[in-house]
Amino acid sequence: GAGVSQSPSNKVTEKGKDVELRCDPISGHTALYWYRQRLGQGLEFLIYFQGNSAPDKSGLPSDRFSAERTGESVSTLTIQRTQQEDSAVYLCASSRGLAGAYEQYFGPGTRLTVT
Amino acid sequence: AQSVTQLDSHVSVSEGTPVLLRCNYSSSYSPSLFWYVQHPNKGLQLLLKYTSAATLVKGINGFEAEFKKSETSFHLTKPSAHMSDAAEYFCVVSVMNRDDKIIFGKGTRLHILP
Numbered sequence: 001g002a003g004v005s006q007s008p009s010n011k012v013t014e015k016g017k018d019v020e021l022r023c024d025p026i027s028g029h030t031a032l033y034w035y036r037q038r039l040g041q042g043l044e045f046l047i048y049f050q051g052n053s054a055p056d057k058s059g060l061p062s063d064r065f066s067a068e069r070t071g072e073s074v075s076t077l078t079i080q081r082t083q084q085e086d087s088a089v090y091l092c093a094s095s096r097g098l099a100g101a102y103e104q105y106f107g108p109g110t111r112l113t114v115t
Numbered sequence: 116a117q118s119v120t121q122l123d124s125h126v127s128v129s130e131g132t133p134v135l136l137r138c139n140y141s142s143s144y145s146p147s148l149f150w151y152v153q154h155p156n157k158g159l160q161l162l163l164k165y166t167s168a169a170t171l172v173k174g175i176n177g178f179e180a181e182f183k184k185s186e187t188s189f190h191l192t193k194p195s196a197h198m199s200d201a202a203e204y205f206c207v208v209s210v211m212n213r214d215d216k217i218i219f220g221k222g223t224r225l226h227i228l229p
Binding site for chain 1: 159218
């Protein structure tokens with residue numbers, strides 16, 4: 001079956017503009033994660049959705065970042081008033097349940113460049 | 116709270132020689148531990164995971180890791196490196212409770228010398 005897909009693959013935006021990144025998880029996966037990976041760095045957890053529970057937003061770096069998920073399907077990560085430090089690859093992952101027990105399947109990422 | 120430390124940002128080994136990538140963790144609860152690999156221009160892929168069963172875990176591509184609670188370590192090893200092993204490797208710790216947190220290490224870049 002299809003893996004995790006993300007769109008766009010690349011996004012260049014001007015400082016101050018809003019951007020929306022999309023993630024399509026694997027069908028049937030109840031858990032969905034967003035991460036940020038800056039150049040040469042590890043993955044930074046942003047937000048986590050599990051079924052119908054309230055999302056864990058503890059990793060969002062500022063109130064300019066928000067994310068939504070419709071049921072157990074598509075998720076969008078929105079960054080408002082983008083700053084140059086937001087430039088990174090944004091990765092989405094899904095899993096059958098809590099990632100402590102189940103493998104995470106990662107999408108190819110969206111490379112965001114803020115000029 | 117939990118944390119994970121990958122002790123080397125870069126490791127270089129010759130093809131055919133053993134690989135050792137070091138990872139230490141801290142956790143207030145019994146952790147799950149993972150190694151993921153990221154090849155250039157490719158997505159992250161699970162290599163292996165430890166979830167409180169056997170302490171020696173075998174993964175894909177000949178890699179294995181041993182959970183040592185007394186040393187709080189989960190080092191990744193392979194007996195003989197192959198050129199295709201050149202990639203970035205991430206050690207990950209997670210705790211399976213209601214506040215499930217996933218913590219990625221900063222990564223170790225493995226270079227394979229011909």
